[in-house]
Amino acid sequence: MTQDVADMNFEQALRALEDIVHKLESGEASLDESIALYERGNALRALCQQRLDTAKARIEAIALGPDGSPTGTAPFDAG
Secondary structure, three states, X not given: OOOOHHHOOHHHHHHHHHHHHHHHHHOOOOHHHHHXXXXXXXXXXXXXXXXXXXXXXXXXXXEEOOOOOEEEEOOOXXX
């Protein structure tokens, strides 16, 4: 059974996306299956990108002092 993309963590989504790319590159899939795989792959790519963007924003929220060393964190606002 295929897991819902929204329920996947980053690692699961990336692994599923890699599997789709391999299957598409190998030519194993029919045209209809290739289209469905492409659509799922696009949803997985979007999820991975969103998770990476969120992680990047959280990392950038670390406050730095004048000497460049971390001094604390600023509140992360995902809004």
